[in-house]
Amino acid sequence: xxxxxxxxxxxxxxxxxxxxxxxxxxxxxxxxxxxxxxxxxxxxxxxxxxxxxxxxxxxxxxxxxxxxxxxxxxxxxxxxxxxxxxxxxxxxxxxxxxxxxxxxxxxxxxxxxxxxxxxxxxxxxxxxxxxxxxxxxxxxxxxxxxxxxxxxxxxxxxxxxxxxxxxxxxxxxxxxxxxxxxxxxxxxxxxxxxxxxxxxxxxxxxxxxxxxxxxxxxxxxxxxxxxxxxxxxxxxxxxxxxxxxxx
Amino acid sequence: xxxxxxxxxxxxxxxxxxxxxxxxxxxxxxxxxxxxxxxxxxxxxxxxxxxxxxxxxxxxxxxxxxxxxxxxxxxxxxxxxxxxxxxxxxxxxxxxxxxxxxxxxxxxxxxxxxxxxxxxxxxxxxxxxxxxxxxxxxxxxxxxxxxxxxxxxxxxxxxxxxxxxxxxxxxxxxxxxxxxxxxxxxxxxxxxxxxxxxxxxxxxxxxxxxxxxxxxxxxxxxxxxxxxxxxxxxxxxxxxxxxxxxx
DNA sequence: GTTAAATAGCGTATGCCATACGCGAAGGGG
DNA sequence: CCCCTTCGCGTATGGCATACGCTATTTAAC
Numbered sequence: 189x190x191x192x193x194x195x196x197x198x199x200x201x202x203x204x205x206x207x208x209x210x211x212x213x214x215x216x217x218x219x220x221x222x223x224x225x226x227x228x229x230x231x232x233x234x235x236x237x238x239x240x241x242x243x244x245x246x247x248x249x250x251x252x253x254x255x256x257x258x259x260x261x262x263x264x265x266x267x268x269x270x271x272x273x274x275x276x277x278x279x280x281x282x283x284x285x286x287x288x289x290x291x292x293x294x295x296x297x298x299x300x301x302x303x304x305x306x307x308x309x310x311x312x313x314x315x316x317x318x319x320x321x322x323x324x325x326x327x328x329x330x331x332x333x334x335x336x337x338x339x340x341x342x343x344x345x346x347x348x349x350x351x352x353x354x355x356x357x358x359x360x361x362x363x364x365x366x367x368x369x370x371x372x373x374x375x376x377x378x379x380x381x382x383x384x385x386x387x388x389x390x391x392x393x394x395x396x397x398x399x400x401x402x403x404x405x406x407x408x409x410x411x412x413x414x415x416x417x418x419x420x421x422x423x424x425x426x427x428x429x430x431x432x433x434x435x
Numbered sequence: 436x437x438x439x440x441x442x443x444x445x446x447x448x449x450x451x452x453x454x455x456x457x458x459x460x461x462x463x464x465x466x467x468x469x470x471x472x473x474x475x476x477x478x479x480x481x482x483x484x485x486x487x488x489x490x491x492x493x494x495x496x497x498x499x500x501x502x503x504x505x506x507x508x509x510x511x512x513x514x515x516x517x518x519x520x521x522x523x524x525x526x527x528x529x530x531x532x533x534x535x536x537x538x539x540x541x542x543x544x545x546x547x548x549x550x551x552x553x554x555x556x557x558x559x560x561x562x563x564x565x566x567x568x569x570x571x572x573x574x575x576x577x578x579x580x581x582x583x584x585x586x587x588x589x590x591x592x593x594x595x596x597x598x599x600x601x602x603x604x605x606x607x608x609x610x611x612x613x614x615x616x617x618x619x620x621x622x623x624x625x626x627x628x629x630x631x632x633x634x635x636x637x638x639x640x641x642x643x644x645x646x647x648x649x650x651x652x653x654x655x656x657x658x659x660x661x662x663x664x665x666x667x668x669x670x671x672x673x674x675x676x677x678x679x680x681x682x
Numbered sequence: 683g684t685t686a687a688a689t690a691g692c693g694t695a696t697g698c699c700a701t702a703c704g705c706g707a708a709g710g711g712g
Numbered sequence: 713c714c715c716c717t718t719c720g721c722g723t724a725t726g727g728c729a730t731a732c733g734c735t736a737t738t739t740a741a742c
Binding site: 200201204314316318319320322324327328330331332334335338344345348349350352353356357359360361363364366367368371386389390392393398399400401402405406408409410411412416417420421423424425426427428429430431432 | 447448451561563565566567569571574575577578579581582585591592595596597599600603604606607608610611613614615618633636637639640645646647648649652653655656657658659663664667668670671672673674675676677678679
C-alpha cells in the first residue's frame, strides 16, 4: 500500500486542523479523530492477520457502524487517511532522563522507541513513506529529538541525515520481523519449517557446484534473529556516526 | 505492492526450473522467460509514470499481445511473477578488479551496483521483500559477493548482516529518490515548488512557538539530495563496520 | 412557527483489479 | 486418422476506491 496519489495540500490542511463548525446544517455523527482512531484499530488487527493491504475503507466504516461513503465526508480519500494515521501514532521522545545523555544514548532510545512503534502498529513499516509528510506529532517528535541532540554540537543537517538513516534501518528490519510473525501466525508454519520444506530444492542447487561459497556456509550461518539484526545495524550505524562526529 | 500471499513452493519451483516439455498437446505460444521480460519492461515504464502499483496482469498480457488469462498457464499468480522478476533483474557483482581489494571497497561497489539496479528498475525498491526468496541469480550474486569478502577474515554471519543492512539502506533511499522523480515528472511540480506551496501552513506552525527547534533551523538544513543521503549512510555504515571488524 | 440553506449519511454505479472455471482449438503419439 | 493432452482465453465473481446525487437532518432567517 502506498500514500501515493494523495493530495498533499488536503492532507496538510487536515493534519494541521483549521476545521470549522458552521452552525448550519446537519451535525456530523462522526469526527476525524474517531475515524483515524478506528482506522488504526482495524489496521492493528489486520496487520497481524490478513496483512496491511487488507485495510479497506469498508472495513473502517464497518468498525464505526456507518456506511462506507460516509467516511468521505471527513477525508478526501484513503491516502490522506493514511497520512493522518501515520502522524497519529507517532510518539514524541521522552524528555525525561538526565540532560547529560550523549547523542548516542539519545539516538538509541529513539531507535528503540521507533522499533516499539513498529511492533505496536505492525502496519506502520508497510506504509510507503517515500514522500514523507510532516504532521503536528511528527513535527513535535522531530523538534524534541533535535532539541535533545543539539547540545552534542553536531550540525543540524548531519543530525537529520543520522535520524533518517536510522529510521530507515529500524523500519526495514521491523518490516521483515512483522511479516515473519504474521506469516507464522497465519499459516502455522514456522520459519524453520518453511526452510526445511524448501531444503530439497536448495540442496540440489548447492550440490550443483554453482554456488561453492553458499554450499560451504555452516548450517547456522543464517540463524540470527531480527532483533539481533536490529541491534547489529544500530550499533554499526552509531559507531559510524561516532567516527564521523567525535573524530 | 507486496509479494504477500504467494505460494513459496511454487515460486521456488519456477525459479529453479525443472520445467518439462511434454511432447503431447498444443505447444505453448509463450514462455516463462518472455513473460518475465515483458513484465519487467512494463514495470520499468510504469514505475516512472503511474507508479509500480499500476502494474497489472492485463498490462503485461497486452504488451505480449495475448489474453490476460493466458499468463496463468505459465505462472500461478502475480506474486510468483514478482518473485521471478526480482530474481531476474539481480545482477552478479563484477569479479574483475584486483583480488587485493579490501572489504570496504567491495561493499562499496556492491552498494553502488544495487543503487544503479534500483534506478534502472525503479519498481524494484517498492516490491515488498519482507520475506526474501533466493532465486538462482540472487543466489549467484550472494555467492560471488561472499567469495570476494571472505578473504577479509570476517565471519560469514557478520558478512551476511552487513550485506543485509547495507541493502536495506540502499533500497530505502532509492525508494524516496525514485518516488520524488516520478512525482515531479508526473505532476510537473518540483520538490522545491511543492514545499513552497506548503510554506504558509508550515509557517503558521513554526510561528506557533510549539516547535522552537524546527523554527530555528536554517532554511537550507533540509537541502541535501538523496545521493548525498545515500553516500552519507553508506560511509557511516562502513565506518561502523570498520570499528567492529578491524578493531 | 415556518421555511430555506447548508450539511451529513449513504445507496448505487463505475471502472479498476486478481483470478477461478470451463470451453473450444491445436498439435503429437498411437 | 483420431484421441488425448495441453494451451488460449472469454466470461464470471468478488473485491476495491470512489464519483454522484438523493434524502434526511439541522439551524438561521424571516
